[in-house]
Structures are given as C-alpha cells and as structure tokens.
Amino acid sequence: MKKTAGAGLAAVMAAILTGGSALAQEKVVNVYNWSDYIDDSVLADFTKETGIKVRYDVYDSNEVVFSKVMAGKTGYDIIVPTSYFLSRMIAAGALAKLDKSKLPNLINLDPELTGRMAKYDPGNQYGVIYLWGTTGIGLNRDKIKQRMPNPPANSLAMVFDPAVVAKFADCGVTMLDAPDEVIPAALRYLGENPDSKDPKVLEKAEAHLMKIRPYIRKFHSSQYINDLANGDICLALGWSGDVLQAKTRADEAKNGVVVQYLVPKEGAQMWFDNLAMPKDAPNPDNALAFINFIQRPEVIAKISNKVQYPNANRAADRLIAKETKADPDVYPTPAMLKNLYTVTPNTQAEQRLFTRIWNKVKGAN
Amino acid sequence: MTGWRPGWREAAILLPLAWLALFFLVPFLIVLKISLAEPILAQPPYSPLLVWPEGGGWPALGARLDNYLVVLQDDLYVRSLLNALRIAAVSTVVMLLIAYPMAYAMARAPKNWRPALLLAVILPFWTSFLIRVYAWIGILKDEGFLNHALMSVGLIDQPLVIMNTDWAVHIGIVYSYLPFMILPLYATLERLDLTLLEAAADLGAPPWKSFLQVTLPLSLPGIVAGSLLVFIPAVGEFVIPDLLGGSDTIMIGKTVWIEFFQNADWPLASAIAVTMLVVLVAPLALLRRGLHG
Missing domain, CATH: 3.40.190.10 (Periplasmic binding protein-like II)
Structure with a gap:
C-alpha cells in the first residue's frame, strides 16, 4: 500500500503546475490516490468520454491522507483510504455518503468482499472497494x-x-x-x-x-x-x-x-482500499461519475492487470490476465479466502x- | 522638541519583532492550545478550548494537563528526548572536529581560491536533501558501495551492518548539517586579525600556543553559532532517523510524527513539542542572560 516518496513528489509538482492554469468553468475531479496504483490510460479515457479533467495526486501513506482529511478542506473529491482508516474517517464525520443511484456499476461488486468491508463501513455507504490484498x-x-x-x-x-x-x-x-x-x-x-x-x-x-x-x-x-x-x-x-x-x-x-x-x-x-469522497469535496457529481467509471469491468480489469492487485468486481474476473488470476497468492482461492480475516x-x-x-x-x- | 516620529530605526526593530510574532509566537500559541485539548475522532481531531454552553453565557475552559502527564509518565517520551539530545550532541562535537580544520584551511587559503572553496561547501544544497539522504542508503546498506569496497579489498568478509543503526543516523546528521557548522566558523576565522598571531610569534609563543590562546578564543563566537545552528535542528530531526535509523533509534522528532500521523493524537504530539521547546529554549535563554548579565 505504501509507495516511494519520489513518485509522490513528482506528482505533487505536476499537480501544482497544472492546477494553476485550470479555467474556472472547466469540469474537474481532484483525485488523491496511492502512488503506482492506476493505469494512466484510464484517466485519459475518463476525460475523453466525460469531458471532466482529472487532477491526479498521489500519497504514500494512510496516515498522511488521514491527517489531511482530519484538518479539513483538502480540496480533493476522491481519496482512497484503507479499511480501518476509512472507518475512522466515517466515525469523525469526515466523509460524504455516496448516492448509490448514480453508481449503477456497483451491481457487479462481489457480496462476499463488500460483506467483509461492511465491518468498517456498515451498509457500504461511504466507500467502494477499489483494490484489495x-x-x-x-x-x-x-x-x-x-x-x-x-x-x-x-x-x-x-x-x-x-x-x-x-x-x-x-x-x-x-x-x-x-x-x-x-x-x-x-x-x-x-x-x-x-x-x-x-x-x-x-x-x-x-x-x-x-x-x-x-x-x-x-x-x-x-x-x-x-x-x-x-x-x-x-x-x-x-x-x-x-x-x-x-x-x-x-x-x-x-x-x-x-x-x-x-x-x-x-x-x-485482508485489507481493502476504498474510493471515498470527503464531506467537503468541491465536485461531488464528478466524483460519483469517476467512481462509476472506475467500476466498469473493463476499466477496473485494466487497472488490476497493471498493478497486480485484485479488485472486487466479479464482471471483471474474465478480463484479468490468466497468470495473475491463476496465482493464488494474488487471487486467493475460495478455500484460502475463508481463512483470511479482518x-x-x-x-x-x-x-x-x-x-x-x-x-x-x-x-x- | 517634536513628537515621536517613526523612522528607519524603529522600522528596523519592528520588522524582526513582527516576523517573530507572526512565524514563531502565533504557531506556538496554536500548538500550546492543541496540547491542552483532548484527542477526539472529529474534524479537527481535538476538543475545543472554549466550550460554549447552550443558551448563552460564559464559555467553560476545556483545558486539561493530561497530555503533559502522559509525556512525563510514559518513559518513552523522556527516553526519546534524551536519545535525541545525545545523538545531536555527539554529532555536533564530531562536526566541530571536522569543520574547524576545514574552515581554518579555507580562511587561510589564497584569497582568489576562497570563493571556489566556499562554493564547494554550498554546492550539495543544489541537490534535494532527501535525495542526498537516500544516497547514503546506497552507500551504507548491506549490499552497498561501502561494504562492496571493503569486501573486495579483503578488509572484511561479512558485510558491516551500519544501515538501520545509530551509526547511520550519526553519519547522516554529520553529513547533512556540516555546511552549517563550516560557514559561521569560516566567517569568524576569516576576519581574524593576523597581526595578533604575528605579535604572539614575536613574543615567543610557539604556533600551538598562539592557536590555543589567540585563534581559538577569538573564534569562540563562530563555534557557539555553528554548534547551536546544527545542534537545535538535529535534536528535532525526523527524516534522517526515519530513513537511516533502526526501529530502536527513537528520537523525539520521530516520536512526534508517530503520535501525530500514526495515532492521530494531535494533543499529545503538541504536548511533546511544547515540552521539547521548553527543554531546548530555557537553557539557551539562561545562557544568553548569563553572557549579557
């Protein structure tokens, strides 16, 4: 879950440079995710399809994103905290409830996994499983x-x-x-x-x-x-x-x-990294559009194939590279899954x- | 004769005072306020200082000293402060021993060489501090340059474990802060009146004696300035012990980081910071009074 600081700094610099020139009427979504945790083409595809520009920043520890969110006014629309940090953010009242009517693609999520995640996020109201491990x-x-x-x-x-x-x-x-x-x-x-x-x-x-x-x-x-x-x-x-x-x-x-x-x-x-939205997110509609896009089977499969973490989307299973899907240490077998705990x-x-x-x-x- | 008119003199005094108030006093008061609160799961994650009763009236003061009690009772905090003071002190002495001859040689070098030598001291700042510390990982680790070099010469046959120990932290601090020790030393040594040394020699003092009785006492301001300049930030150093030190290298800067980020306990982290400030600043203030009094 934690990545190198160098990539983080580079991305922050990039965000500062691009952020300054954005026009006021431009539609944007500000995403704050783990470093090395996405296939970049996914972001370009999202912009091409929706016209919403993605400002993408990265972090390398839950602690950093948690502290920023607790201080308030992060300016981010999407953050990706891990299970127990998500639950602490929910308890602190720092996250917005997700409007499920705008997230039709969640229908593909594996109930076995969302059920386990419900321990941290009762009713799966605040987070959508991105990747897990x-x-x-x-x-x-x-x-x-x-x-x-x-x-x-x-x-x-x-x-x-x-x-x-x-x-x-x-x-x-x-x-x-x-x-x-x-x-x-x-x-x-x-x-x-x-x-x-x-x-x-x-x-x-x-x-x-x-x-x-x-x-x-x-x-x-x-x-x-x-x-x-x-x-x-x-x-x-x-x-x-x-x-x-x-x-x-x-x-x-x-x-x-x-x-x-x-x-x-x-x-x-087992841990889950979740797409979530801070309560004071400036572009909540764009954030929901982003979450729904990510949960398209072909999109999340592309991400899993690139970064080698399993996702929670059952419709994406058949699109995962064979050797990744067959490796029980990446995609635990159902028998192993029973043995995993939260x-x-x-x-x-x-x-x-x-x-x-x-x-x-x-x-x- | 006339009324008080603000002039350059007053402005020159007010400016640093305003600077101090804005960038030292205000942040300190904020930290002090948080240190008196209670950690809660909320935004922000600490209880308010003033609790306003419903329906109006005077607010109740929500200040408590619990966090300071934790700092004093759990020996982790005292130990990490003592550890930080020890590591910073040892590093400062080592830096003084390395920097003094360097600054001395620079100050005595031909005049047209000095800018180049000065540039050589400052040059490392052109690279990011973080990258320079990372470079030390590459040198000191088990499979690093140092161990490869020593093993290929045959001096050792097992890699020396330096990474993740206090040794690595000392090396990192000495390396990173050395320029801050050299520069003030160089400044005082360069201004030293050489005729005093000639006079000492004329009066029959051997070189070591004129060094001990003339050069060293006259460079004392540089020694004090350089030592404070490296000692104080080294005590609170966080990046170097995190990257180069082991998990048993507990320094106060790292402990504050853990309380703030890992445990989201802002009040406790603030109480540690205030305690550290008192421990560091009180003796310095006394020292100043002693010097001027």
Missing part, C-alpha cells in the same frame, strides 16, 4: 534456501517462530511499522483470535513479539519494497502488492534476486494500548 510473507528465495533448505515458506512461522526467524536475522528481516497488522498476525500464529482487544490476550502477543524482536532489523512500511528487490533484506512481513512490486522491480533490474510473495496458511489479514477498528483507548505495546516492542533491543 493481504498481509503476508515476502522473501528472497535464494538467500532463504541457503540458510534453510526446507523453510516453512507459506507459514507465519517464518517470522514468528524464534528458531526459524533467527536463521534469517543475518540477511535482514523487516516487519510493517503497523501495530494493527503485526499484533493480529502474532495472535493468529499463537492460535488466539486475531481480532482480540483483550489486554490479557494482547499481552501474550507482546511477550511473543519480544522473543523475535532481536531478529527483526527494522519496522518500516515502505522501505522493504526496494530492500527486497535489491537483496538488502531476505524476509518481510508486508503487503501483497508491495512484495509483488518488489518482485517486478527485481525482474526488471535483472539482478538475480528472486522475490516471492506467499499468503500464510494460518490465514492472513480486524475491528480500535477505539481511542484501544489505540493507545496498541501503541504502548508497539513502542515497547520497537524500542527493545
């Missing part, structure tokens, strides 16, 4: 093999079993800097409910994380893409699309690094508890 294991095949001929590659044991992860400490192990991702995964590994908010259960996760802490080089939510691609680390608990992007970068660089992404057999947390958003008090545990784990060494 899982939190799993990214690894450097050869470096792992050298250190362990038969690794439990598709298991959380890779990062949570102290005896296993210790073998990889020298070639670099990282985890997301996100307590709401790592703590549930640790609970899942321990056989506890990953959605637990019970302080006693969370204590178990903390105690276990302390056991593997010496073998973790860094907690960071974006550096691991480049580090995996360059061979600077060999194991990461990270987001599916990021690891697949590292794989693409390594393939393109032809540096001999083979990156793999695996969904843990114990189950993984977590309930934290209350303010729970958030402080998660943060305290997280600070203790990160600061220990």
Whole structure:
C-alpha cells in the first residue's frame, strides 16, 4: 500500500503546475490516490468520454491522507483510504455518503468482499472497494534456501517462530511499522483470535513479539519494497502488492534476486482500499461519475492487470490476465479466502494500548 | 522638541519583532492550545478550548494537563528526548572536529581560491536533501558501495551492518548539517586579525600556543553559532532517523510524527513539542542572560 516518496513528489509538482492554469468553468475531479496504483490510460479515457479533467495526486501513506482529511478542506473529491482508516474517517464525520443511484456499476461488486468491508463501513455507504490484498510473507528465495533448505515458506512461522526467524536475522528481516497488522498476525500464529482487544490476550502477543524482536532489523512500511528487490533484506512481513512490486522491480533490474510473495496458511489479514469522497469535496457529481467509471469491468480489469492487485468486481474476473488470476497468492482461492480475516477498528483507548505495546516492542533491543 | 516620529530605526526593530510574532509566537500559541485539548475522532481531531454552553453565557475552559502527564509518565517520551539530545550532541562535537580544520584551511587559503572553496561547501544544497539522504542508503546498506569496497579489498568478509543503526543516523546528521557548522566558523576565522598571531610569534609563543590562546578564543563566537545552528535542528530531526535509523533509534522528532500521523493524537504530539521547546529554549535563554548579565 505504501509507495516511494519520489513518485509522490513528482506528482505533487505536476499537480501544482497544472492546477494553476485550470479555467474556472472547466469540469474537474481532484483525485488523491496511492502512488503506482492506476493505469494512466484510464484517466485519459475518463476525460475523453466525460469531458471532466482529472487532477491526479498521489500519497504514500494512510496516515498522511488521514491527517489531511482530519484538518479539513483538502480540496480533493476522491481519496482512497484503507479499511480501518476509512472507518475512522466515517466515525469523525469526515466523509460524504455516496448516492448509490448514480453508481449503477456497483451491481457487479462481489457480496462476499463488500460483506467483509461492511465491518468498517456498515451498509457500504461511504466507500467502494477499489483494490484489495493481504498481509503476508515476502522473501528472497535464494538467500532463504541457503540458510534453510526446507523453510516453512507459506507459514507465519517464518517470522514468528524464534528458531526459524533467527536463521534469517543475518540477511535482514523487516516487519510493517503497523501495530494493527503485526499484533493480529502474532495472535493468529499463537492460535488466539486475531481480532482480540483483550489486554490479557494482547499481552501474550507482546511477550511473543519480544522473543523475535532481536531478529527483526527494522519496522518500516515502505522501505522493504526496494530492500527486497535489491537483496538488502531476505524476509518481510508486508503487503501483497508491495512484495509483488518488489518482485517486478527485481525482474526488471535483472539482478538475480528472486522475490516471492506467499499468503500464510494460518490465514492472513485482508485489507481493502476504498474510493471515498470527503464531506467537503468541491465536485461531488464528478466524483460519483469517476467512481462509476472506475467500476466498469473493463476499466477496473485494466487497472488490476497493471498493478497486480485484485479488485472486487466479479464482471471483471474474465478480463484479468490468466497468470495473475491463476496465482493464488494474488487471487486467493475460495478455500484460502475463508481463512483470511479482518480486524475491528480500535477505539481511542484501544489505540493507545496498541501503541504502548508497539513502542515497547520497537524500542527493545 | 517634536513628537515621536517613526523612522528607519524603529522600522528596523519592528520588522524582526513582527516576523517573530507572526512565524514563531502565533504557531506556538496554536500548538500550546492543541496540547491542552483532548484527542477526539472529529474534524479537527481535538476538543475545543472554549466550550460554549447552550443558551448563552460564559464559555467553560476545556483545558486539561493530561497530555503533559502522559509525556512525563510514559518513559518513552523522556527516553526519546534524551536519545535525541545525545545523538545531536555527539554529532555536533564530531562536526566541530571536522569543520574547524576545514574552515581554518579555507580562511587561510589564497584569497582568489576562497570563493571556489566556499562554493564547494554550498554546492550539495543544489541537490534535494532527501535525495542526498537516500544516497547514503546506497552507500551504507548491506549490499552497498561501502561494504562492496571493503569486501573486495579483503578488509572484511561479512558485510558491516551500519544501515538501520545509530551509526547511520550519526553519519547522516554529520553529513547533512556540516555546511552549517563550516560557514559561521569560516566567517569568524576569516576576519581574524593576523597581526595578533604575528605579535604572539614575536613574543615567543610557539604556533600551538598562539592557536590555543589567540585563534581559538577569538573564534569562540563562530563555534557557539555553528554548534547551536546544527545542534537545535538535529535534536528535532525526523527524516534522517526515519530513513537511516533502526526501529530502536527513537528520537523525539520521530516520536512526534508517530503520535501525530500514526495515532492521530494531535494533543499529545503538541504536548511533546511544547515540552521539547521548553527543554531546548530555557537553557539557551539562561545562557544568553548569563553572557549579557
């Protein structure tokens, strides 16, 4: 979900340059999306068809877009927050309800996925699933093999079993800097409910994380893409699309690094990035037109094929490249899907508890 | 004789005062206000300072000191401040040791060389700070230039783990802030009256003695200015520890970022910022009074 800052800066510059020259009567939609998260031709097609110009900005962390929205008056019509951030924005009253009568293409959305998303957005009133993914294991095949001929590659044991992860400490192990991702995964590994908010259960996760802490080089939510691609680390608990992007970068660089992404057999947390509209969006009608356009099967399929994340549109399934659709680590099989979990958003008090545990784990060494 | 007439003199004093009020005092008061609030899920994400009762009347003051209690009670904040002070202090000393000889050599270089040398010091600013820090990742990482070079010479056979440690943070800070140490040192050393050194030599002082008793004391203003110029921003540094440091490198700037962005706890982040300001500015103000008093 997090991408490089360089692309972000370039896009912001572009937005400033183009933004200044826009005419007042021109129809525009201001889109704020993750970097490297769209097929650019889609934007051109939208403008060609509707006459609405797209001003496209990118960000590389949920935290940044959340803080901007909380401060108000972002000027954006479309933002793409991930599940739990969407739910916090809804709770803060920062988003506008979407007028479903203007979004006929939502009929194709997979009820299985929208049902899961309803945990964060009851009744799916504020967000439309854009793309989704899982939190799993990214690894450097050869470096792992050298250190362990038969690794439990598709298991959380890779990062949570102290005896296993210790073998990889020298070639670099990282985890997301996100307590709401790592703590549930640790609970899942321990056989506890990953959605637990019970302080006693969370204590178990903390105690276990302390056991593997010496073998973790860094907690960071974006550096691991480049580090995996360059061979600077060999194991990461990270987001599916990021690891697949590292794989693409390594393939393109032809540096001999083979990156793999695996969904843990114990189950993984699934996350959804949602098209949503801030309450004070300046062009709400254009925003709805944009969401509806994106949810056309051929449009969203084009995006999925480009960025390698699955979408939630069933009518788009047949348009997805065969090798992407056949890869269960990108498009989990129905059996795997049953094993994927979501977590309930934290209350303010729970958030402080998660943060305290997280600070203790990160600061220990 | 005549009434008060504003002249250039007054304008010259008012302008910096207005500047300070607008760009320091006002933002500080806003931060102070937020630090007294309670975090809530709303736009903006903190409770209002004045709560107006329904049906009119005087507003109630919604200020609370809870956030300051959290800052003082949870040792994370004290630890990250001490850590930041330590890293900044060590980096400042290292910079002084590197910058002094450089500034000295520049000040003593032939006059027609000096602009070129000065340009060489400033030249890195032409590249984005962020890109220069990223470049250090390329140098220091396991598969980076430094490790490749050392391994190909045979000095080491396992890559040195420098990236994601305090070492990398020190290197990054020293590299990034070095020009700010060199420039004030150069300015004072260049203006140094060389006849004083001649006098010292005439009176029989060996070079080391005239350095210690003449040059060093006279360059003290440059040392103080340069050290403050690098120490203060280094304490609050966020980008360098984030990119080069490990997860156990907790510095106060990073901690503020986490509270503000990751936890959306603006009041707590503001309380940390105010505490940090007090810790940094109070000793400086005392120092100034000591110097002038």
